[in-house]
Amino acid sequence: MTDANDTLPCPSEEGGPLANADEATLLADLRVVIDRRPTASESAAPLAPMHEGARLGRYAIGRLLGEGGMARVYRAIDTETGQAVAVKFLKAQYQGDGPIAQRFEREARTMATIQHANVVRILGVERCGEAQALVMELVPNGSLRRRLDTEFQSKTSIPLGETVSLIRQAAAGIDAAHRMGIIHRDIKPSNLLLDAQGTVKVADFGAIRVMEGATWLTGMGQQIGTPGYMSPEQCQGSRVTPASDVYSLGATLFELITGRVPFHVEEASPFAMMLKHISEPAPDPRAFRSETPAWLAAVVAKSLEKTPHNRFATAGDFATALANGDTISEDAARESIARLPGHQINIHAVRTQLQHLSHRAITCWACRCARRVQSLNGDPRVEAALAMAEATVTEASDRASDTSLTRALDRIRSLRAASLRAAYTGEHSPVSPAAVEAARAAAAAAACAAARCIDDASADAAFAARSAVAALTLADQGVKTFWKTAKQDYQMLLKATAGQEGTVGRPLSESLLKSFE
Amino acid sequence: METTQTNLLWAVRDAANGDAWISFYRIYATMVRQFVRRLGLPDAESDDVTQEVLLVAHKSLQHGTYDPTKGRFRSWLFGVARRQSLAAMRERQRRTRVQRVTQDTGDDLLDILADKHAEETARNLWEREWRYALLEEALRHAEAGIGTKAMQAFTLHAIQNQSAECVAEQLGITPASVYVYKGRVLAAIQEWTRRFEGD
Incomplete structure (x- = not known):
């Protein structure tokens, strides 16, 4: 610890009138204040050397149009032709000859070869010293995100016919890119732009491609967004294929129809969203917009299939399905909807992803879920799930020393007491929202335990991950199956770690095992 | 004379006055966080304590627990911050089951907070952080204007x-x-x- 008394200049007269402090003391204090400010590398990244009024080759740079994680986009004028264009610069920290800059340029050049009415045209790549810039067609009418926001504010929806047309155009553009071997990886409303005629233009290919390696998980320290459009395989860190773009476009279609993304998490939590994309069936859009035709609901369901090969084979097929939509028979539509995605899950993938989640983030989410449970009516399954949560957290916390973990445990304990009281005073429906929420709390707690365990006991992690999944399916399977699964898992765990030292996979106490019965 | 700061404190009592709360938060969060960090709590726990202290302060201002006629706001807040820091450190010791955290000088941090004689040291630290937080905000205003x-x-x-x-x-x-x-x-x-x- 720093001893402020020794290392810092003494401030002026304590509590006295600052205005009378002598100048030397005031300046000395100001030096301390300035010295404490974050350095350039700690604070926001420095601006790229581009600014309004600058010149880049034949382009005169105008106002800033937008800014993403890695790049800024300016409006610019081509001084030779008078044409307005958009110029995208990698931010200063990504410029130079690093791998990101190299990929940026390579992808830009590949993108320039795509000539399609539904893809933003790349006009060239410019260099200005270290700075690299992508010159693109200017698409003036904003994005589908803006359109959705406008509709939301006016409490209206985009007409279904128009929705189908917009997504069909986007699918055609994405298909053109796929044919060139390029996967977008980040299809979402804000990357689908509208030109003056209302034509959809898919944007932001190159920049996203260069983001390989910086997944939303590794980036979560900076920003916990709502990765509402990511495919299950992306969530699991598996190989991304054109089918991933189909899924993301399906999620976008869902939002255009219903005004909301397929999966909703109360708190912006990548972990919660990850589990939902991986394991929760996509809802039927008709539940949110009843006039949605069955064929369109079927197209949505097919595009949001958990397994890539169950989705449309190509984005082109997606476009065709939308174009021929109303010719799909009702029976075929029903069949497609009936084949809802199941709860299959790749435990290994979940475990891998858990390793990237910070303990703190998971625990915070557990607490938030737990708070949610608190506001719901009692249900025996609430109690059951919370008991499970407590068991997993208790086990994990034996070797942990983290305030938030302790708090999570305290909170779960108090919820357990509250839910017990509630359970004895009310009627319960067979499957209540409370049970689902409780299951998620248990899932989060289990995941928390997993994160704790991961250092030296992969079997523990597998158990916790499995428990998380089991908890998530609690509402569907009923509590008995849930306990059975958890118990089996735990017994497997005990066998797996027997005799090993330095793990937390120690035998569970008799009393806790009995509580499983 | 009623100062602008007093006005700010009164404005914070008005739940609808978000701007007042933001100004209040910026000055006092800087101060409390630095104070707690210098007492030796890790960053994550410092943030928790800071949040707790400011929440207590905000609620107290809204509900009139703090009475401006009975002393300076920051003196009152010192008591709040001291209690919260003490609680956080005790919890940390209990939880981690480690020896007491000591300063380079060998003094025990908990003693600084718990011991009446050592309270003066903490109070000096508090006053210093108050001045730095004020100057930081003043600099910010100067830079803008x-x-x-x-x-x-x-x-x-x-x-x-x-x-x-x-x-x-x-x-x-x-x-x-x-x-x-x-x-x-x-x-x-x-x-x-x-x-x-x-x-």
């Missing part, structure tokens, strides 16, 4: 101790202007901090 060149001249000359001639040459102004700019920035900072002295 005074031209870039004036701030550059001030920083190079008054903070980095470069000669007026050298600074004048770098910025393309006269040495006399450097002195004028320095005086202007200092006056702005002093004027801003004066408004808070009663707090």
Whole structure:
């Protein structure tokens, strides 16, 4: 610890009138204040050397149009032709000859070869010293995100016919890119732009491609967004294929129809969203917009299939399905909807992803879920799930020393007491929202335990991950199956770690095992 | 005389006055966080304690628990911060089952907070952090209200101790202007901090 008394200049007269402090003391204090400010590398990244009024080759740079994680986009004028264009610069920290800059340029050049009415045209790549810039067609009418926001504010929806047309155009553009071997990886409303005629233009290919390696998980320290459009395989860190773009476009279609993304998490939590994309069936859009035709609901369901090969084979097929939509028979539509995605899950993938989640983030989410449970009516399954949560957290916390973990445990304990009281005073429906929420709390707690365990006991992690999944399916399977699964898992765990030292996979106490019965 | 700061504290009582809360938060969060960190709590726990202290402060202002006639706000807040820090440290010790955290000097942190005699040390630390937080906010206001060149001249000359001639040459102004700019920035900072002295 720093001893402020020794290392810092003494401030002026304590509590006295600052205005009378002598100048030397005031300046000395100001030096301390300035010295404490974050350095350039700690604070926001420095601006790229581009600014309004600058010149880049034949382009005169105008106002800033937008800014993403890695790049800024300016409006610019081509001084030779008078044409307005958009110029995208990698931010200063990504410029130079690093791998990101190299990929940026390579992808830009590949993108320039795509000539399609539904893809933003790349006009060239410019260099200005270290700075690299992508010159693109200017698409003036904003994005589908803006359109959705406008509709939301006016409490209206985009007409279904128009929705189908917009997504069909986007699918055609994405298909053109796929044919060139390029996967977008980040299809979402804000990357689908509208030109003056209302034509959809898919944007932001190159920049996203260069983001390989910086997944939303590794980036979560900076920003916990709502990765509402990511495919299950992306969530699991598996190989991304054109089918991933189909899924993301399906999620976008869902939002255009219903005004909301397929999966909703109360708190912006990548972990919660990850589990939902991986394991929760996509809802039927008709539940949110009843006039949605069955064929369109079927197209949505097919595009949001958990397994890539169950989705449309190509984005082109997606476009065709939308174009021929109303010719799909009702029976075929029903069949497609009936084949809802199941709860299959790749435990290994979940475990891998858990390793990237910070303990703190998971625990915070557990607490938030737990708070949610608190506001719901009692249900025996609430109690059951919370008991499970407590068991997993208790086990994990034996070797942990983290305030938030302790708090999570305290909170779960108090919820357990509250839910017990509630359970004895009310009627319960067979499957209540409370049970689902409780299951998620248990899932989060289990995941928390997993994160704790991961250092030296992969079997523990597998158990916790499995428990998380089991908890998530609690509402569907009923509590008995849930306990059975958890118990089996735990017994497997005990066998797996027997005799090993330095793990937390120690035998569970008799009393806790009995509580499983 | 009722100072601007007192007005700010009263404004914070008004739940609808979000701006007042933001100003309040910026000044006091900086102060409390630095205070707690210097007591030796890790960053994550410092943030928790800071949040707790500010929540207590906010609620107290809204519900009238703090009475301005009975003393300075920051003296009252010191008591809150001291109690919260003490609780966090005790919890940490209990949880981690480690030996008491000591300073480089060998003094025990908990003693500093718990011991009546050591309270004075903590109070001095608190007053110091109060002044730094105020100056940080004053600087921020000066930077927003005074031209870039004036701030550059001030920083190079008054903070980095470069000669007026050298600074004048770098910025393309006269040495006399450097002195004028320095005086202007200092006056702005002093004027801003004066408004808070009663707090």
